Amino acid sequence: MMALKLTTLLCSTALAALALSGSASAHDPSGKGGLPVAYSKRMMAAMKSLARMDDSDEAKGIYSKLVQWPPTYAKLRVCFMAGSDEINSKVAEVATAWTDDAKMSIKLDFGKAGSPRRCDPNGRESQIRVAYEKPGYWSLLGQNGVVYAKQEEATLNLEGFDKATDMAAFDKPEVQGVILHEFGHALGFLHEHQSPLSDCSNQFNWDYIVKYLEGPPNNWDEATIKFNMAPYAGDDLKLMATDFDPQSVMLYYFPAEYYLKGKDSSCYIQSSNNTISPTDRSTIEFMYPADRGERLKNFADSKAQFMKIWDKAADSGTRDVGLNFPEAFFGSKGVAADEE
Ligand SMILES: [Zn+2]
DSSP, X not given: OHHHHHHHHHHHHHTOOOTTSTTOOTTOOOTTSOSOHHHHHHHHHHHHHHHHHOOSHHHHHHHHGGGSOOTTBSEEEEEESSOOHHHHHHHHHHHGGGTOOTTBSOXXXXXXXXXXXXOOTTSSOOSEEEXXXXXXXXXXXXXXXXXXXXXXXXXXEEXXXXXXXXXXXXXXXXXXXXXXXXXXXXXTOOOGGGOTTSOHHHHBOHHHHHHHHHSTTTOOOHHHHHHHHSOXXXXXXXXXXXXXOTTOTTOOOOOGGGBTTGGGSTTOOSSXXXXXXXXXXXXXXXXXXXXXXXXXXXXXXXXXXXXXXXXXXXHHTOOOSSSOHHHHHHOOOOBOTTOO
């Protein structure tokens, strides 16, 4: 959980300066845009509750898997809060690359071809709700989109993409990269540089990074910086993580100054990755395997691990009654494959 909140923050401006969205500086994880404060507050409160129950590395690994969509979701209903049909269709077309894959058991469902689904807070639940008007590019991670945000709230933002006048903009690799990166988060992906197997943390020039991000326009405090930049903890996460993948669409571009060895660092990339890498592909197939039995088993294992912590917390009096975690993360209704 710790990892979740700031993942979204960083993303917010990671790939700015696209043709579509004005002239923000390209690699400026700034305070300009990020996860809405209201969501952060809810998540921070939940993270505190989890930490109070169990703050071990093992527990953190278990918590990190809560973002994965349970097997009751054969697909995710995506809706748009704004945008023309033409533009929303383009976003849908690009994002669908993630789940256009016979080896996995989750799909992105955008509704009718040619007129993608519009968000309706009073209608059936949509799991991914796309907005364009908020600052930055960001997405809640996986199931967090239905736990920490209400139906009338966006879960994924692509600032200004609805202003595109030329549809050729969506053929640009960097525009496709933003869409794929954010939908990667919506499917439950974390940032590659924060993978516990990445070694990027050791290669970072922390003095430079802290100094840079502490200054305007970010004005981040040290905890926020560590949160964004340091590796995710968790034994289980190590099992889930792949070897560092420099081609991942989830890898964040940082300037050479961020690294002790500059451009010679193995984490340095010249520009953002804009396509789903083979390792991204195998990771998502691992998270949502085509074999339904396997997906059910993984889910049951995660639930059992979490329930151990939850039950123990009742005994020790450290359970917070504010959020019913088992209900929120394991009690979802889901969406069947043949549902509209
Ligand atoms: Zn991101």
